[in-house]
Amino acid sequence: MVRWEERRGTAGGSGPAVLEPSASTMSPPKENVSLLFKLYCLTVMTLVAATYTVALRYTRTVETELYFSTTAVCIAEVIKLFLSVGILAKETGSLTRLITSLKENVFGSPKELLKLSVPSVVYALQNNMAFVALSNLDAAVYQVTYQLKIPCTALCTVLMLNRTLSKLQWFSVFMLCGGVTLVQWEPAQATKVQVEQNPWLGFGAIAVAVLCSGFAGVYFEKVLKSSDTSLWVRNIQLYLSGIAVNLFVVYMSDGAKVLEKGFFYGYTYYVWFVVFLASVGGIYTSVVVKYTDNIMKGFSAAAAIVLSTVASVILFGLQISDKGIF
Numbered sequence: 001m002v003r004w005e006e007r008r009g010t011a012g013g014s015g016p017a018v019l020e021p022s023a024s025t026m027s028p029p030k031e032n033v034s035l036l037f038k039l040y041c042l043t044v045m046t047l048v049a050a051t052y053t054v055a056l057r058y059t060r061t062v063e064t065e066l067y068f069s070t071t072a073v074c075i076a077e078v079i080k081l082f083l084s085v086g087i088l089a090k091e092t093g094s095l096t097r098l099i100t101s102l103k104e105n106v107f108g109s110p111k112e113l114l115k116l117s118v119p120s121v122v123y124a125l126q127n128n129m130a131f132v133a134l135s136n137l138d139a140a141v142y143q144v145t146y147q148l149k150i151p152c153t154a155l156c157t158v159l160m161l162n163r164t165l166s167k168l169q170w171f172s173v174f175m176l177c178g179g180v181t182l183v184q185w186e187p188a189q190a191t192k193v194q195v196e197q198n199p200w201l202g203f204g205a206i207a208v209a210v211l212c213s214g215f216a217g218v219y220f221e222k223v224l225k226s227s228d229t230s231l232w233v234r235n236i237q238l239y240l241s242g243i244a245v246n247l248f249v250v251y252m253s254d255g256a257k258v259l260e261k262g263f264f265y266g267y268t269y270y271v272w273f274v275v276f277l278a279s280v281g282g283i284y285t286s287v288v289v290k291y292t293d294n295i296m297k298g299f300s301a302a303a304a305i306v307l308s309t310v311a312s313v314i315l316f317g318l319q320i321s322d323k324g325i326f
Contacts, residue, residue, distance in 0.1 A: 037291075038288075038291055038292055041284055041287050041288050041291070042288060042292070044284050045281065045284040045285060045288055048277055048280055048281040048284060049281060051277055052274065052277040052278060052281055053134065053139045053142065054139050055270065055273055055274045055277060056130070056131070056134050056139075056274050057134045057138070057139040057142075058270060059268070059270050059271050059274055060131065060134055060135040061135065061197075065265075065266045066266055067264075067265060067266030067267050067268075067271050068250070068253075068254045068257065068258060068263075068265065068266070069128060069131035069132075069135075070128060070246065070249050070250040070253050070254050071250055071254070071258065071263050071264070072131070072271065072274065072275050072278070073124065073127045073128055073131070073246050073249075073278070074243065074246035074247060074249075074250055075275050076127075076275050076278035076279045076282065077239050077242040077243045077246055078239075078243055079275065079276070079279035080235070080239050080242075080279045080282045080283060081235075081236060081239035081240065081243065083279065083283055084232045084235040084236050084239060084283070085098075085102075085232075085236060087232050088101065088102075088230065088232035088233065088236065091230065091232060101230075101233065102236070105229065105230075105233045105237075106233065106236055106237055106240070109237075112229075112237055113237050113240065113241060115223060115237075116220075116223065116234065116237040116238045116241050117241040117244075117245070118216075118219060119216040119219050119220045119223075119238060120238055120239075120241035120242040120244075120245050121241075121245050122212045122215055122216035122219075123212070123216050123238075123242060124242060124245045124246050124249055125208065125209075125212050126208075126209045126212035126213055126216065127278070128249065128253075129205040129206070129208045129209040129212070130205075130209055132201065132202070132205035133146075133202045133203075133205040133206045133209065134202075135197070135202070136197045136198050136199060136201050136202030136205070137197070137199060137202035137203070137206070142202070142206065145203065145206050146206055146209065146210065148206075148207075148210045149209070149210045149213040149214055151174060152210050152211060152213065152214030153213065153214040153217055153218060154170070155214065156214045156215055156217075156218040157218050160218045160219065160222060161218060161221070161222055217289065220234075220238070220286075220289060221289045221290075224286075224289060224290050225290075231286060231287070231290050234286075235283070235286055238286075
C-alpha cells in the first residue's frame, strides 16, 4: 500500500496542502540483518550440505534396495513448501493475513509463478543430477568436483546481475577450484559399496549440475532482490512450481516402477533423513542468497569438503594419500 504525506506549497508552510507519495514507498525497503545472523546461516548451511552429501551417498551405495531418487526430490519440495507456508504464517501474524497474502501474491499472480518456474525446472534437473553423481562417485570426489559451480556462479553473476568482481575475488574463486585438479580417482580402490558404478556418468552428471547451479542460483537471487516481496512468498512460488515439475519428472523417469512398487519403495529412516536435510538445506540456502549472495553461498559450501571427506574415510573406506583422494 502506498502511503501519502502532506506537504505545504510554500516554504513558510502556507498555501494549499499537496499529497505526495512518501519517500519510504518510492523504493523497496532495505532489510538489514546482523553479521552474526549471516554467519549463523552460512555455518548451518555448510554443516547441512556436508551431512546431506554423506547421507545421500550412503543411501545410494550401501543399501541394496534403492529408492526412487525422483520421488525423494519431489517430497523434499513438498516439505519445503509447508515449511515456507508455516514461516509466512508466523510473519503475517494471523490466518486471515496469510490467506490474503497467498491469494494476492501466489494464486492471484500467475506471471510470478511462471517467472519462478524457470529456476524450478533447473533446480529439479540439478537435484536429480546430484543423485546420479553420488550413485557413481565418492562423496569427497563429488564435493571437490562440484566446486566448479563457484566460477560458473561468478560468471553468471557478472553476466546476469551486471556486477564486477575484483581481481582478488576472481583469484580466490579459481584458487578454490584449483583443488579439483589435485583429485585423482581409481575405481578399483574407490570405496566399500555394493552397487556397480560408472565414473563417467557421475562426472557428466556433475557437469550438468554445475551449470544448473550457477544459472538457477543467480536467477533466483535476481528475482529475490528486484522487489520487496517476502522471501517466503517467493519460496512458496518456487516450490509450487518445483512440485509440479518434479511430479512430471517422476512420471517420465520412474512412472511404471512407481506404480508397480509404490511411491515410497525402498524408503528407510536414512532416506527420510536425507529428504529432511534436503528440505532444511533448501530453506537455509534461500536465506543466504537473500541476505548475502550466491558466491558467498558457494564458498560456504566448499567448506563442507573437509567434513564430507572425513566422514567418507570413516563410513566408506575412502583412501587418502599424498597423491590425492582414492
